Amino acid sequence: MAVEMVMPKLGMAMKEGMVSNWRKEAGDPVSKGEIVADINSEKIEMEIEAPADGIILEIVVPAGQGVPPGTVICRIGSPDEQVIGAAAAAPEAKAHIAEAAVAAVAEPAPSPSPALRKKGESKISPVARKMAEAAGIDIESIAGTGPQGRITKEDVERAIAKLSAAPSPAVESGPVTPPAAGGEQVEQTPVSGIRKVIATRMLDSMRSSAQLTLTLKADVTGLVALQKPVSETVQKQYDVKLTITDFIARAVVLSLMQHKQMNSAYIDERIHTFGYVHLGMAVALDNGLVVPVIRHAEKLSLLELARGLKSLAQRARSGQLGSEEMQGSTFTVTNLGAYGIEHFTPILNPPEAGILGVGAVQDTPVFIGEEVQRRSLLPLSLTFDHRVLDGAPAAEFLRTIKQHLEDPYRLVL
Missing domain, CATH: 4.10.320.10 (E3-binding domain)
Known part of the structure; x- marks a missing residue:
């Protein structure tokens, strides 16, 4: 009897998953535990293994098509076995597949004209x-x-x-071809999986919010000097290494509790201001970017926050995060300091009202009174939604982060 492979539920909030790539074709032999396909949902991507030995009798869901969890995506059985479609997907899954199949046809069947529908x-x-x-x-x-x-x-x-694709009145219409010189070939890569999710979300973010970015530099000379001995002590006693990023996260949480207007979201023409901080920390992966969330970060000490951040980052890189662990953030921090970047313009993680971009610490000569001293400066870039708050309160929030970082002992307490 054929064994059915179904779209797994990658998290409690998952509503749809997609087969991003089939590694086997119909008729190919497979062994139990062998990787058959790559699937993804939201920003989670994982490999799916064959549940039994046999051959691929039928691939039900083609690559690039989204279906609800529990939907049969392929069937595995013996070579002489006939595919019986009795064990079909749930009614809602069937409707979803049928809908996607119709939409995938190059020239869809005639549908009711928009003019025939009542407004x-x-x-x-x-x-x-x-x-x-x-x-x-x-x-x-x-x-x-x-x-x-x-x-x-x-x-x-x-x-x-x-x-x-509609041509501009001032431009003559014609086929658009990518530029190539000397007969060089152009490689084209279909946008799918995590890359497609990121592309869609970022474009939606830019289209649907009024984004403005403020920048400044915080003098973290004292923080750098404090971090090294404190980190050594904490690592010996608690097996957790404190990084500058951990201190920055703590400074952001404290500042959000002081400036709750920044800890907001613009949803359905209403500003939702949260009394808690669910902090999102962007993590770069080989195939994209994910934002794990530390929930109720306002209740955590610096050590607890650092431990949580490292745990989420490790599980993100190993593909073990659930979709619910990447949802519900109220503010996001993204750090490009490891790449030597100073100031940059982060894009909002909708529907959040703010995101903080962190650059690389730079040792710079600075006038302190009449003396020139070597100081460590940290570039900070705050992008905020101007629909939620204006420039002055956003600047106050950024200045509060700077004050916390320049007085690092308050972050330890």
Whole structure:
């Protein structure tokens, strides 16, 4: 009897997963435990193994298609076995697959003309509605290809593509080809998986918020001098290495509790201000970027915060994070100091009102009174949503972080 492989549930909040790559084809032999496909959901990507020996009888879900968890994605059995589709996916999974299949056809079957629908009667998924609003497209002008004329994400993507492809009145229309010289070939890589998620979220962030970035430098000479001996002591006693990033995270948490307006989100024309701090810390991976979340960071000491950050970072790099561990942050910190970057412009992690970019510590000659001293300066870049707060309170928040970093003993207490 054929064994069914299903889309696993990678986290409690997971609603959809996608097969980003099939490593086997129908008819290929597989062994139990052998990697068959790569799957992803939101920003989690993992490999999925064959549950039994046999051959791939049928690949049900093609690469690049999203389906709900629990959906059958392929069947494995013996060479002489016939595929029986009795064990089908749940009704909602079937509808989802059918919807995606219709949307994938190059020339979709005729659907009800937008003109035949009464205004306000368009059926549209929440994700599709958000995409259309961000792109400034009237949903009444989109022909839905989903069940009963429902407008899907793919319908909106096609509408956006048509809008982008429309030639400018001042430019002669014609085929667009990538530049190449001397017959050199151009490598094209399909955007999928984590890269596609990041691309979509970042573009949505820029389109849907009023972003402004402020920069300054904090004198962390005292912090650098304190961090080394404290880190050695803590590592010997608690097996945790305290880094400058840990102190910065602690300074951010304390500052958010003082300036709660920055600890906010702009959602559905309302400003949601949180009484707790769920701190997101960006972690770079080989194939993208993830943002694990330290929940209730305001309740943690410097040592507890450092331990939590390191645990999340390690599990992120090994692909062991659940999707719920990357959701719900109220503010994000991203650090490019290891790459020698000074100031940069971080992009908001929606719907958050702020994100702090951290650069590399630079030893610089600075006038202290009439004397020139060697000081360690840390570049900080704060991007904030101008819909939530103005420049002055954002500057006060950034200045508070600077004050905490320049008086590091208060971070240890």
